[in-house]
Amino acid sequence: MGLGEFNLIERYFEHQAVRRDDVATPIGDDAAVVSVADGCELVVSVDTLIEGVHFPPQTSPQAIGHKALAVNLSDLAAMGAKPAWATLALTLPHSDEAWLEAFCRGFFQLADQYQVQLIGGDTCRGPLSLSVQIMGQVASGEALTRCGAAAGDLIYVSGQIGDAGLGLRLVQRQLQGVRDEDYFIQRLNCPAPRIEAGLALRGVASAAIDISDGLVADLGHILKKSAVGAVLDVEALPVAEQVKSLAGEPWWQWPLSAGDDYELCFTVPSARQPQAEALMAQVGCEISCIGVVEPLRGLRLRLADGQLIEATRQGYRHFV
Numbered sequence: 277m278g279l280g281e282f283n284l285i286e287r288y289f290e291h292q293a294v295r296r297d298d299v300a301t302p303i304g305d306d307a308a309v310v311s312v313a314d315g316c317e318l319v320v321s322v323d324t325l326i327e328g329v330h331f332p333p334q335t336s337p338q339a340i341g342h343k344a345l346a347v348n349l350s351d352l353a354a355m356g357a358k359p360a361w362a363t364l365a366l367t368l369p370h371s372d373e374a375w376l377e378a379f380c381r382g383f384f385q386l387a388d389q390y391q392v393q394l395i396g397g398d399t400c401r402g403p404l405s406l407s408v409q410i411m412g413q414v415a416s417g418e419a420l421t422r423c424g425a426a427a428g429d430l431i432y433v434s435g436q437i438g439d440a441g442l443g444l445r446l447v448q449r450q451l452q453g454v455r456d457e458d459y460f461i462q463r464l465n466c467p468a469p470r471i472e473a474g475l476a477l478r479g480v481a482s483a484a485i486d487i488s489d490g491l492v493a494d495l496g497h498i499l500k501k502s503a504v505g506a507v508l509d510v511e512a513l514p515v516a517e518q519v520k521s522l523a524g525e526p527w528w529q530w531p532l533s534a535g536d537d538y539e540l541c542f543t544v545p546s547a548r549q550p551q552a553e554a555l556m557a558q559v560g561c562e563i564s565c566i567g568v569v570e571p572l573r574g575l576r577l578r579l580a581d582g583q584l585i586e587a588t589r590q591g592y593r594h595f596v
């Protein structure tokens with residue numbers, strides 16, 4: 277490595293804008309020490325990004341820095357937790373300072389936005405991959421989980437689905453000349469975690485998940501954990517016109533199985549529907565009501581002509 281491991285850590289990771297009061301021992305010791313607020317529980321998640329698997333090799337280091345943290349923040353959003361601390365295990369082919377600078381710009385811009393302090397990590401040499409562990413807090417017993425959906429609950433999704441899937445085809449040059457190309461590539465590279473929405477949904481949503489592997493797959497996890505089924509109305513899916521026109525027939529199959537959107541999918545008891553919609557408007561999160569939870573297991577799609585079919589596309593799965 278050009279720059280030694282310790283100088284690298286000191287130069288790029290030790291000095292940060294965010295310095296939280298609840299961090300007793302930051303980067304620079306054998307482990308970090310933090311204090312969890314009274315009456316709160318610790319919420320922890322980790323996600324790994326490997327070059328060529330989770331992002332194409334030509335992805336900019338700034339986007340990689342942003343995305344590594346964003347996908348983790350998205351998990352906290354789905355739990356209704358407030359982000360606080362992160363660790364970073366970074367494996368680099370060589371200590372390329374231009375790469376590190378751009379990576380840190382992406383990472384710390386998002387960390388600053390949510391007052392997340394990087395409190396530790398590990399740095400190794402090898403094929404490019406990174407694991408970010410995120411830690412947050414939620415008032416005891418208030419975390420949103422995948423387990424609480426009940427028959428009759430309404431199913432919502434935030435934002436639009438399928439945008440990142442189109443972005444991926446654009447960067448892979450499978451498609452060209454698409455209107456608003458930059459928007460879709462941005463949606464792939466720089467997802468905006470729905471933290472504010474997740475926090476607002478505590479005590480309101482009965483279950484929640486973030487969409488990393490595609491709506492059918494991820495909603496499927498809620499249904500399985502909650503031991504229920506659902507019907508989705510395909511006409512209600514929030515899908516960009518460009519995605520609809522490029523997806524082929526039937527148009528909904530692609531946005532239903534495309535991953536990487538990092539939107540929230542959540543269920544709301546019908547009595548709390550007005551409250552949920554008002555809260556989402558307050559935090560500026562667009563949502564669409566796309567279906568309803570049913571006692572009958574499985575996921576069915578209601579097509580434009582009223583026909584019901586089983587949803588089969590399972591989204592992106594490793595080892596299949």
Ligand code: ADP
Pocket residue numbers: 285289302303304305306307363364365366394395396397398399
């Ligand atoms: P140790 O040998 O005790 O594991 P390291 O040399 O790996 O210590 O790390 C020294 C300090 O730098 C530790 O506080 C560690 O958490 C931190 N650190 C190492 N790599 C990173 C990184 N990529 N991001 C943030 N902190 C890091």
Ligand code: MG
Pocket residue numbers: 397398399
């Ligand atoms: Mg170490």
